[in-house]
Amino acid sequence: MTRSRITDIAPSRLAQLNRGEIEASNLTECLTVDFAALMQCTLPALGPNALASMHAASGEGITRRMALAARLLLAESGTRDLAALSRHPSDTVRGWACFMVGASEGLSLGDRLALIRPLADDPHFGVREWAWLAMRSTIAAQLEEAIAALVPWTAEPSERLRRFASEATRPRGVWCTHLASLRQAPEQALVLLEPLKADPAPYVQDSVANWLNDASKDRPQWVTDLCARWSRESPSPSTSRICQRALRTLRKGKLPKEPLGPITWQSSTPPKPPGWH
Structure with a gap:
């Protein structure tokens, strides 16, 4: 992002973004929002220490600031304001709600997925990204359960x-920790991928x-074989597009990077979901 692009944002529009009155229309606007100013306008009763912490983090990356905002809000009032923040006009504030769902203590996987669901279905592109990013650590910690819970989705x-x-x-x-277990054994997620092969x-x-x-990048032959099978079983434009894009790195002849050592996941391949043929 260049300075000229930042300065393309009209001062009046930037003020509206920082007051939480409007949504960001692109990534540049998302990155330009002043979190401390927005937090003060959104939650005027918030303590000065929280605002000071948010202001001090202004130079951090946006994902870190999103996570910090959620921690500060949870420390101040727990999940009391979560429902209101999830419906706020500002996409950034709704993003804070995503990270509050991910960081709240004592919630089951099912509870988190239920709370994140409307945010994962949000009309705004940014909120949808924050929704899965905020759930990433939970999914990593409860991978088998998360995969099973996401099959109906x-x-x-x-x-x-x-x-x-x-x-x-x-x-x-992108922008998150890799899932070493799925890098080593991607077949664990076939119950999610198979229903989507011709989406x-x-x-x-x-x-x-x-x-x-x-x-x-870790299991090239597995992906090659899967795409070959999908192309036979589902000769549709949708499947063809998926496979063409899935094999782009292999077509360039790039070798796998960051080889993994052995991991402890030993479960059998998950059962097929209903309707999977």
């Missing part, structure tokens, strides 16, 4: 929810393709 009418099931479990997801939505197709492209 692959059949949701909303393409946003179907995409969440794939994006949240990417082996080498009609490009939004979902791109996520599934990126999932497999991630996997190809």
